[in-house]
Amino acid sequence: MSIKKKLGMGMATAALGLSLIGGGTYAYFSDTAEATGSFTNGTLDLGINKTTIVDISNLKPGDYMFRDFQLSNDGSLDMKQVLLNSSYEVIDANKDNGTEDFGDHIMVEYLYKVEGKENVVFRKTLSELKNNPIEVLKNVPAGKKQIKFTVQFKFLDNGEDQNKFQGDSLKLKWNFEAKQKDGEAR
Template identity: 55%
Template sequence: MKIKKKLGMGIASAAMGLALIGGGTYAYFSDSAQTTSKFANGTLDLNANPTTIIDVKNLKPGDWMTRTFKLENKGTLDIAKILLKTDYTVTDAKGDNGGEDFGKHIRVNFLYNHDKGDTVIYSTTLDQLKGMSPDAIENKLWVPFFEERGGSLKPNTFDTLSVQYQFVDNGQDQNIFQGDSLNLTWTFEGKQGNGEAK
């Protein structure tokens, strides 16, 4: 039994030695290379100048106001669309408007983008405009003179827009609006363009 044990140990030792020798014969060359990547995002930074377009008092039916303002891109990316969202609140001075919305009597005669040569809004009332989201920089008409500006707002550029509001005289009694006021908020929301190969 001792001989079998010694023979078994000897065979195991020999097998281990052969395995070590065999493993050492498979040496190979190696090399490695490393790369790094960086992803820096651009910015959309849309500004309106001035931020208060209209501040008038003592309106009467038939009055109109024309003002000019700028939409500026102070970011690093093109702004492909600028959607206009409209909201307003009416303060009823006498509390007797009987459910009549003063916003139905304030009309936007036009909102014109001088840099795109295009009319963004044409003759609609504030209450109707609440349900719309027109693009303030869309170039709907192809005009060669304006083509270099395209339908986007490039970084560090601006578009000049003119707007005209009118308190519509409907030829009827509008006494219920005496002393009323309307606070209008226009929110211009800039949207990026489609992704592209970089």
């Protein structure tokens, strides 16, 4: 055998030996395990049984009216609080109200019933409520149905001339906003 063949054979043998040694270092046992998870969000769903709480015409100073409605927690999450956001628009029929706001003359006495007793939540004029959210409920559990409310509206008779409000109308909008309870470790 020539020296070239011996060298070539030696190199081939060395390469084969190295590949067997290298291949052997990659041989091992293995196993796998899989874990999954899921996240499902709850729902916050405030229900109300009426879209129009009050619709009165031919109102005069001293008139008052009671109206009922119900709120409910129709979602799967507990509510931390329910806020009332109140706004309104006055349509001045005779354009003679000047700087006076008809909302200053409509008093809201907001009552709600708890176990057969009426508790006053607040007593304010519509102008005091405007753009001033107020809490009407707190800690409402998921699935709580029929939280009954009674509200009294009164056109205040201030004993003065209120002729400037004749023919005026006020379009009231109440927006109830539910807030979720704070997050917690789970």
